[in-house]
Amino acid sequence: MIKVENLSILYRVNGREFLGLKNFSGEFMEGEIGVIFGPSGSGKTSLLLSIGTLLRPAEGRVLYDGVDVYSLLEKKVRELRKNLGISFQEPTFVNVLSVWENIELGLYASGRLNEEFKKRARELAETLGIAQILNKKPNEISGGEARRAAIVRALAHDPRTILLDEPTAYLDAGSAEKLIEILREERERGKILILTTHDPVLEKVADRRFTLQYGMPVGTET
């Protein structure tokens, strides 16, 4: 279980402070899809990055099975990250490598670059309809293909926790449905899934909804 307690995020830019998120609390459970809704600028990405061990909050805690990730030694955090799969709002790849090599790089980073996980990655790519672009370079694919490739990379190593920032952005309705099928399968397999979105299509998969309003959580429901 991931428990977020009174999380506030501040960005410092040229000596000025900007609020990224104010006082968010919520719980995300195994076998559930938690969806964070909210308008642009409300703090969805900030919250997801903080849950993903990548953005230290100004206040509050992120607890994985009761352990505060921001109190852990770097070595322990690295171990924990091997069981995290994150796809960012803006997919980023190593441009000199092919899309497939980027996916392999992700497997390598989690210590799972072997046939079992490569097979899983290929199957995910097929389900999401991007098998034919895997040998291309990242700058030779479309926005929707990049999104799907980043999702394959996030899931390939079969992480326990899956964090997807705006996963249906740039996807056509058919691809979004395929993605939803995958998310449901991962839920059945007991994963913790956390998504951010503006997309009402994802309403139907949410087991828990959180709504942010300009950095403020405006009510959570289960």
Ligand SMILES: Nc1ncnc2c1ncn2[C@@H]1O[C@H](COP(=O)(O)OP(=O)(O)OP(=O)(O)O)[C@@H](O)[C@H]1O
């Ligand atoms: N690196 C940064 N430096 C300064 N302020 C930032 C930074 N990143 C985000 N912010 C601010 O934090 C607030 C929350 O941003 P965040 O990206 O988390 O919102 P979001 O809900 O993901 O928006 P969107 O739907 O547009 O992706 C915004 O007011 C934004 O301007």
Ligand SMILES: [Mg+2]
């Ligand atoms: Mg965002």
